[in-house]
Amino acid sequence: MSASSRNLRYIIIGAGMAGILAGIRLRERGEENFVIYEKGDGVGGTWRENTYPGVACDTPAHSYSYSFAFNPEWSAFYAPGSEIRGYFEKMTDRFGVRDFIRFNTEIASCRFEDGRWHVTTRDGEEDVADVLVAATGVLHHPSIPDIPGLADFQGKCFHSARWDHDIDYARQRVGVIGNGSTGVQIVAALAGKVQRLVHFQRSPQWIMPCPDTRYSEDDKQAFRTDPQRIEDVRSGPEAQARRGRFLAAIIDANSPELAEIQSIVEQNLENSVRDPALREKLRPNYRAACKRMVFSPNYYEKVQDPTVYVDTSGIERIESDGVRMRDGSFHPLDVLVLATGFKADAFVRPMTITGRDGADLNTLWAQHPKAYYAVTVPDFPNFFMLNGPTGPVGNFSLIDIAERQWNYIEQLVALLRSGRCTEVSPSHAALEHYEALRTEAAKKTVFASGCSSWYLDAEGVPQVWPWPYEHFMEVMEKPNLDDYELTAA
Template sequence: MPADARNLRYIIIGAGMAGLLAGIRLRERGEDNFVIYEKGDSVGGTWRENTYPGVACDTPAHSYSYSFAFNPEWSAFYAPGPEIRNYFESMAERYGMHQFIQFNTEIGSCRWDGERWHVKTKDGREDVADVLVAATGVLHHPNTPAIPGLENFQGASFHSARWDHSIDYADKRVGVVGNGSTGVQIVAALSGNVQKLVHFQRSPQWIMPCPDTRYSDEDKAAFRDDPDRIEDVRSGPEAQARRGRFLAAIIDADSPELAEIQSIVEKNLEDSIRDPELREKLRPDYRAACKRMVFSPNYYEKVQDPSVYVDTSGIERVEANGVLMRDGTFHELDVLVLATGFKADAFVRPMTITGRDGVDLNQLWDVHPKAYYAVTIPDFPNFFMLNGPTGPVGNFSLIDIAERQWNYIEQLVSLLREGKYSAVAPTQAALQTYEQKRTEAAKKTVFASGCSSWYLDADGVPQVWPWPYEYFMEVMDKPKLEDYSLTPAA
């Protein structure tokens, strides 16, 4: 750090992928005046929380790695969850992050006093910083559905992110509610390994087939000897074609790319499911990619196991020993798993974050969360978000997104570090213009083509990045300072 640079104090919230990234990047600059507060007892974020059978990432493993820390040891093209958690634990060790992390520490409130951020933990401690970074993630507050009678179930019942590993499932009758990526992975893993498995589906999902590619020792050795092989998996012609097709499909519901994806998933259903009745149960009534795309190499195979039953008739209520359906069917169960997702609109909440002149973030986000290009918020100076609201989501590598966002944040922080300014925040006009443009574009995406999903706000508008990924790369390359309110240093 240059001798005349201002020694900024940073507080980072969260020690998952994004929080570790922020800490590592600060250390690479030679900065050590920061702390990472983590509510859990270890690093890893969502990969610490989710330990259910079959948990895996649906982004290729070599793409779901820091650009500066390739991992030639991945066991498969799509890495299982425990390996991903181990990767982040190894990153924390390699880059000396543990000395900066305070585990089992949840933040209760953050308040801007006109000059700095004052942070209080749930256990009563206080801290102060010049820069506040929210790396809290998107999917970490479990969503428990309001199913009538759920509290009356006398068997084991839990959210998929709170998996009970003490149970011997082999002789159990298990019900799984929900069929997003998590529900699909759990059913595929438990199929044939339990006495009975009922998959409760409110609406079927289109399933994109994907290879169950495992890396051999020879493959790993080749990756170790030649990092260009890893780079090819990350960004070679095949990766670019796959990513380009998906990006074109989601931003234009009438695109030939979406028609191609629709053809692939329809063929997967037709060719894979033998029983006509089951095939129709599993056929969605909306277009492919309207919901977050589900990738699976074996769900259609596993769901046809004799031990598995798919029920789409709708849950009437949960009773002491099972689930009663609207058509009168009753499923006796020993275990009920809620693979019902997360409160995707929570982000930093339930923390109380108070900005300039007492502005409350909860009130600002009363209709829906919003941030200027998903990173900064008016009246919240020196406050930055990684993977914040309306950032690119949906089968993208959140690591790549976070790295580009940090590059953007670093340029704004440099204005503070150099002593030119004491506070930086986008203008209200800049956020309003961004939101207007984004909302109009979002209405044309496939996410708005006629299905319910966690992407939609209360008005049915997708809260997503609606433009090409190249545009995201462009805007993250350099902040438009004319869209920012810059407070000169005293």
């Protein structure tokens, strides 16, 4: 079959950053035979879901942009969530992707049968494609904590990704459970603006100080007229030094770079928090970067507001009108916010994905989610993931990661398009070899240095990319076809 005679059909799941990217790249190739299924009512993924006060990206805005579509209009070095969603809305329209999206359509199952992917929606509709791309994101299924009495609370209670904008918070006593990036951002935004604010922390976080840099109209005009200024923010010496330090720190827990980061966060705590008792409450008992780094320009300042109270004594149970602590103390509350993160091991689940000869993705992922270089899976031909399991996560630009992964995927799809094969998937041996190397390397990262986090699997092994980012860039340049099984018609 010639290249010109094979018109592949594509199904993309998710209209967040990665799904939009896939649509843009397909359109650039002149492809029209594709559909993007989106369970929500708009684009933007996590930036559509998360609208809580203070929501922002902790990757510099100019780095959290497509490499082919700079945005000189960012209002700040770290852009607020509403602007990020607006950017993706604009990109969807600018590149003509919106007409290919089916909103409010959730996928229930996908099965590979007779050489094609058969997809069924929650409403019972069916679709068929040659190529299936999962762009479902990493953090999109809210994790609800198993706290006794949670259902008994009579006030307003909701997950941070389901923010209630109808409440007049100024007159409320608000409790925030959780202190990852989301909890820190919410507390910093609400401090001094509510009647009382209690921040419940199971374990404190190291806070990396960061500039609260706002771009003036002159700054924006400079970005508009000289795109090199944007490129300097993205990959100039300062950006490279910042990324290089963090990368070296996480892959080697004994590196001087991690020692430098440790010194910075310790000094931030010492110099920012006046009250010794509060300072000790906020001092973690693990090394910096063991959990995902939390960046904030003002959390330590805001948490010292007289209306804010930090409680690390541990929650005993939720009662109808507040939270009872293990030491017997009680916090009466009107609003309870669950900033408790997401089910990080879900990825494409709860969809049922069935591959060749009935292979079940849940069975393959029984121990933990895994994929060959975070993109492909044995026995699941022509199935590709963007930002899949064990890829680079943390404080990196997921856009850069997704762009490099799409370059990799495109080369595999080209084999299908050309007729060289009708099915492409990695071998089991290739995945096992990759996982063995990755697991051993992951045990040496800072993520395995003695803290609990969503990076760890049930056995305590970090499910992360454990090597230099340059290695990721290298392997994404070109697939090693020796590790792939190519099936001809």
